[in-house]
Amino acid sequence: MSDALLNPANPANVFACRNLHVFVKDGDQEKEIVRGVDLTVQRGQKHALMGPNGSGKSTLAAALMGHPSYRVEGEIWLNGERVDALEPHERARRGMFLSFQYPVAVPGVTVANFLRASLAARRGTEIPVRAFRQELNEAFATMGIDPSFITRYLNDGFSGGEKKKLEILQMLLLKPAFSLLDETDSGLDIDALKVVSDGINQASGPDNGLLLVTHYQRILNHVQPDVVHVFMSGRLVRTGGMELVTALEERGYDWLTDEAAVAEGSRT
Amino acid sequence: MAETTAPAMAPARPALDETLLAALAAAAGDESGGLTRRLAAQVRYEAAETPSRVRHLWRFTDPARLLPMNLTAVTGAPGDVSHTLAPSVAGAAATIDLWPGLPPVVALSDDLPAGQLTVVSAGETAGSPALAADELFAALNEAAWNTGIGLAVADGARLPGPIHVRVHASAAASLPRLRLVVGRNAEAMLVEQHLDGGPETRVTGHTAITVGDGSRVRHAIVQVWGQGTNGHLSVSTKAGADADVLTVFGVFGGDEAKLEVRTDLAGKGSRSEIVGVTLVTGKQHGDVHTTHRHLAEHTSSRIDFKAVAAEHARSTYTGLIRIEDQAHHCEAYQENRNLLLSDRARADAIPELEIHNQEVSCSHGATIAPVDPEQLFYLASRGLEHGEAVSLVVGGFLENTMAKLPDDVRTMAEAFVGPRLAAIREGSA
Numbered sequence: 089m090s091d092a093l094l095n096p097a098n099p100a101n102v103f104a105c106r107n108l109h110v111f112v113k114d115g116d117q118e119k120e121i122v123r124g125v126d127l128t129v130q131r132g133q134k135h136a137l138m139g140p141n142g143s144g145k146s147t148l149a150a151a152l153m154g155h156p157s158y159r160v161e162g163e164i165w166l167n168g169e170r171v172d173a174l175e176p177h178e179r180a181r182r183g184m185f186l187s188f189q190y191p192v193a194v195p196g197v198t199v200a201n202f203l204r205a206s207l208a209a210r211r212g213t214e215i216p217v218r219a220f221r222q223e224l225n226e227a228f229a230t231m232g233i234d235p236s237f238i239t240r241y242l243n244d245g246f247s248g249g250e251k252k253k254l255e256i257l258q259m260l261l262l263k264p265a266f267s268l269l270d271e272t273d274s275g276l277d278i279d280a281l282k283v284v285s286d287g288i289n290q291a292s293g294p295d296n297g298l299l300l301v302t303h304y305q306r307i308l309n310h311v312q313p314d315v316v317h318v319f320m321s322g323r324l325v326r327t328g329g330m331e332l333v334t335a336l337e338e339r340g341y342d343w344l345t346d347e348a349a350v351a352e353g354s355r356t
Numbered sequence: 357m358a359e360t361t362a363p364a365m366a367p368a369r370p371a372l373d374e375t376l377l378a379a380l381a382a383a384a385g386d387e388s389g390g391l392t393r394r395l396a397a398q399v400r401y402e403a404a405e406t407p408s409r410v411r412h413l414w415r416f417t418d419p420a421r422l423l424p425m426n427l428t429a430v431t432g433a434p435g436d437v438s439h440t441l442a443p444s445v446a447g448a449a450a451t452i453d454l455w456p457g458l459p460p461v462v463a464l465s466d467d468l469p470a471g472q473l474t475v476v477s478a479g480e481t482a483g484s485p486a487l488a489a490d491e492l493f494a495a496l497n498e499a500a501w502n503t504g505i506g507l508a509v510a511d512g513a514r515l516p517g518p519i520h521v522r523v524h525a526s527a528a529a530s531l532p533r534l535r536l537v538v539g540r541n542a543e544a545m546l547v548e549q550h551l552d553g554g555p556e557t558r559v560t561g562h563t564a565i566t567v568g569d570g571s572r573v574r575h576a577i578v579q580v581w582g583q584g585t586n587g588h589l590s591v592s593t594k595a596g597a598d599a600d601v602l603t604v605f606g607v608f609g610g611d612e613a614k615l616e617v618r619t620d621l622a623g624k625g626s627r628s629e630i631v632g633v634t635l636v637t638g639k640q641h642g643d644v645h646t647t648h649r650h651l652a653e654h655t656s657s658r659i660d661f662k663a664v665a666a667e668h669a670r671s672t673y674t675g676l677i678r679i680e681d682q683a684h685h686c687e688a689y690q691e692n693r694n695l696l697l698s699d700r701a702r703a704d705a706i707p708e709l710e711i712h713n714q715e716v717s718c719s720h721g722a723t724i725a726p727v728d729p730e731q732l733f734y735l736a737s738r739g740l741e742h743g744e745a746v747s748l749v750v751g752g753f754l755e756n757t758m759a760k761l762p763d764d765v766r767t768m769a770e771a772f773v774g775p776r777l778a779a780i781r782e783g784s785a
């Protein structure tokens with residue numbers, strides 16, 4: 089990557105973080121979960137972040153979105169602008185999006201009302217009912233969700249697959265500049281995985297970027313990443329392309345554990 | 357719970373005498389003979405003990421703060437009924453305004469067939485539900501009610517629309533009394549709306565409903581008093597054999613307000629459902645009690661009460677299910693959910709079960725919780741500001757209970773809930 093592209097303010101970069109550390113309360117102490125991450129996503133790029141269970145992948149994704157449980161040090165950039173001091177809703181309005189691993193249910197709030205409020209917040213203007221309905225119908229058709237879901241309560245009693253489809257449906261509607269997709273593939277059967285992947289591909293374009301957090305290769309066969317990172321013990325230990333995914337499938341993470349340990353040793 | 361109760365001091369009760377009671381009876385249009393009943397009630401009122409604050413029913417609320425400060429023979433004048441909180445009920449069979457110190461103002465619909473609905477004594481207590489309100493308040497209302505009406509629905513009648521009663525707390529001491537007697541195999545709906553009231557207003561209200569065998573009655577009581585008003589409202593209902601009763605309540609207004617809803621399942625196969633919503637803010641104190649008493653076999657009851665407390669407000673709930681020994685094969689369910697919108701808001705929930713036979717199915721559930729921060733983060737991640745997210749969650753919390761309300765009642769409740777949700781959205785609540 090050229091030096092100019094390493095500048096997080098470069099308009100070619102849709103997202104960047106610099107020297108990012110994430111801490112979580114642990115009794116009276118703080119525990120460091122993310123231990124210094126530098127990441128740059130250019131417009132039009134898809135990045136994959138792979139790592140074993142408990143490596144801190146989900147913490148990283150939630151902290152980037154501004155989850156109040158975490159204390160963050162370092163810089164977060166979105167569209168050439170520092171956003172690490174902004175509230176989560178402000179980051180969302182500027183085009184950051186998080187697809188949750190476990191989307192929460194909000195009983196009593198219909199999918200339609202929620203989506204209308206979200207769209208209005210993202211676009212900064214109320215959407216006329218007729219236009220909203222048409223947009224909604226198209227997105228529901230794309231994601232293969234029954235239109236009757238618009239009157240259901242948000243994620244309330246939804247199956248795992250239905251929740252994940254609704255997350256990606258929101259990605260399609262909100263048209264984020266940068267999406268964090270936290271294990272969007274987990275709990276999906278083969279058919280649902282295909283639908284969800286197609287949705288992600290449809291929502292992706294030359295102007296936006298995404299970071300796909302996953303354990304597994306299978307979604308990466310549908311959503312081809314441009315860059316693959318391996319994340320272990322709170323750090324990016326390796327960055328490469330699809331060949332890295334193949335290597336992980338064949339060898340697991342252990343060989344990287346050794347290398348990470350070596351890298352750690354050489355650093356001190 | 358580490359609640360301590362001070363020894364009850366005898367509250368200053370307003371004094372009653374025959375001259376006053378006669379004047380109250382005359383102004384309210386009470387029938388001849390009404391005074392005799394009032395004098396008998398006066399004796400009970402004076403003998404009644406101050407409710408014990410050691411018992412659950414009054415543990416959280418001081419009865420002295422709800423009693424009228426003094427009683428005079430007010431001569432009321434009808435006020436303005438174009439208030440936004442007093443929407444008319446579409447297609448009402450009867451619209452009745454109760455102003456303290458005045459006879460009831462009754463407007464009947466032209467669609468009401470002759471003989472279906474008649475005016476009867478408001479003060480009569482014979483045949484009324486045995487489960488009365490707390491004796492002090494019950495006797496005070498019986499002796500000194502200063503506005504009221506009694507209505508009878510004929511056997512087999514199907515009223516073409518609801519009976520809409522607007523109860524105005526327009527006097528410093530407002531004591532409304534309502535009585536509804538529904539015959540056999542009839543259908544009726546009563547929408548009772550308690551409104552008006554300002555600083556230093558005190559209300560002591562009572563509603564008695566008798567539901568005949570095989571009848572279906574829906575009763576809504578919506579309290580939207582103005583700021584500064586304190587009061588005690590009680591509802592006693594008796595359901596006959598195979599009767600079906602729905603009682604809906606909304607407690608929204610006033611400063612300190614207690615509502616007691618008691619239903620006797622007196623006839624075999626009778627059913628009762630109580631659905632209620634409270635939303636209190638500022639320094640409001642809302643106190644709700646419900647009793648379902650099963651006296652007969654194959655009776656069933658359900659309670660669903662949702663309370664939201666914001667700012668410094670407090671909502672308290674005590675709910676009793678009592679199943680008598682002869683009442684076999686009963687089903688009873690009670691659910692109370694409380695949502696707290698600030699660190700300083702409080703809610704109390706005390707369910708009580710008294711079950712005197714084994715052949716019953718009875719359960720209850722109560723929760724008190726702040727808004728789930730994960731819900732708020734999810735909504736924030738979609739661009740919703742804090743206030744907007746909270747108001748969505750609160751609206752959702754109330755939704756499945758509000759959905760059980762008859763349309764007219766829901767409109768009435770929303771006229772009050774809507775602005776409060778908007779205030780939450782704007783961050784001012």
